[in-house]
Amino acid sequence: MRFDATRDAARQQWAAFAPRAGADYAAQRNLDRGPNEPATVSRLSPYLRTRLLLESEVALATAQMHGDAAEKFVQEVCWRTYWKGWLERRPQVWHDYQTELLRCASQRRLPDYQRAISGETGIACFDAWATELRDTGYLHNHARMWAASIWIFTLRLPWVLGADWFLTHLLDGDAASNTLSWRWVGGLHTAGKHYLARADNIARFTQGRFDPRGQLVEDAAPLGQPQHPPAGPVPTSSVVDANARTGWLLHADDLDGDGQLHRQLRQRLARPLDATAVLRSGDEAMLSPPVQAFRSAAREDARQRLAAAPVVDVEAVLAWAKDAELQQLVMPYVPVGAAQDALAAPIRQWRASGLTVATQVREWDAAFWPHAAKGFFQLRRAIPDVLSDLRTTEAGSAWGR
Ligand SMILES: Cc1cc2nc3c(=O)[nH]c(=O)nc-3n(C[C@H](O)[C@H](O)[C@H](O)COP(=O)(O)OP(=O)(O)OC[C@H]3O[C@@H](n4cnc5c(N)ncnc54)[C@H](O)[C@@H]3O)c2cc1C
Incomplete structure (x- = not known):
């Protein structure tokens, strides 16, 4: 797995993946075959994170190429947009995370923490993901969910230290997607929902590469009740003085x-x-x-x-x-x-x-962020209209340049 940080490499990777962004992606995206096998997902996240490649480009092109079968891939791209919009409207959640990170700093010296980030916990799947993260800067979404869940509920380490470990090593490391996904896994984002990694699910979706039966805590309470600040305003573009140097x-x-x-x-x-x-x-x-x-x-x-x-x-x-x-x-x-x-x-x-x-502020963000006030469902409902509006703008006509 190799990520060259250029627009050309991003476009080549997209061009190679695009034919599979429809029904194939929807059917297979949860499979994590491992870093040395062909991916079921796009691995475009480092490019989208830096905007060497644009969400609007891949979403509009997928919709054009695959019609209704593009729905799943476009929705996943919009998860990134949702997390970003949600955090834009509640920056306090990012600042609280950082405060908590400082408070937990001394726990970085603990052997359990050191063993986890070095991939020496004795849980083979977790250790492999820790090594993959360090060596490649990338993990499949399912591996991120499993690793975060094991970190929180089996290893019982502070979630903020896990989020920081990811943010430091992911090529796509992003304040919104990362912090809020970790909060979601721990049960701090959606009331009544936390994500517990299960051995049979890991065995199934890694196609038997791992089978951590008996090693995971599969029944645990969420870390707490979600308590979100109210959604604030959506950022807007500033006025540009047309005559200024x-x-x-x-x-x-x-x-x-x-x-x-x-x-x-x-x-x-x-x-x-x-x-x-x-x-x-x-x-x-x-x-x-x-x-x-x-x-x-x-x-x-x-x-x-x-x-x-x-x-x-x-x-x-x-x-x-x-x-x-x-x-x-x-x-x-x-x-x-x-x-x-x-x-x-x-x-x-x-x-x-x-x-x-x-x-x-980009047209894409300006169009979607007003829909990121509550759950993802609200934003998801807006996708067809927003895409249809964007098709008529610059963002829509930019693909191919
Ligand atoms: C604990 C945890 C931490 C995460 N940290 C990050 C992070 O720091 N940066 C980041 O970009 N994503 C993060 N994600 C989301 C997701 O795992 C990655 O975006 C995705 O795995 C990137 O791989 P891909 O490009 O092959 O995805 P694909 O499945 O091919 O999806 C295409 C694009 O859609 C977006 N996307 C897909 N799934 C998600 C999702 N669940 N949430 C947000 N965006 C998504 C990404 O931009 C991705 O590149 C995290 C998820 C979890 C569970």
């Missing part, structure tokens, strides 16, 4: 793989763009070396697409903006997560020095 700044939460945001910005401006750059946002020090390498290569790919624009560290943005005599910085919206946290103080500083900072 403007710099375009990409970052690893949205590397604008299809160039849609870049095109839209140029259309909105009454003058040519004055500078472009790719931002190193300063939140990656804790990530595993393979994840750092993936993000760095993804930035390099974006840099080349932007005619060799520089990669600038967050501390160097003001100097770069000053050199280009910028009055305005425009960026893709930075979602709730580590990059948003890392950029909060610098953005205040940029503004204090006289720069306007405008962020742009």
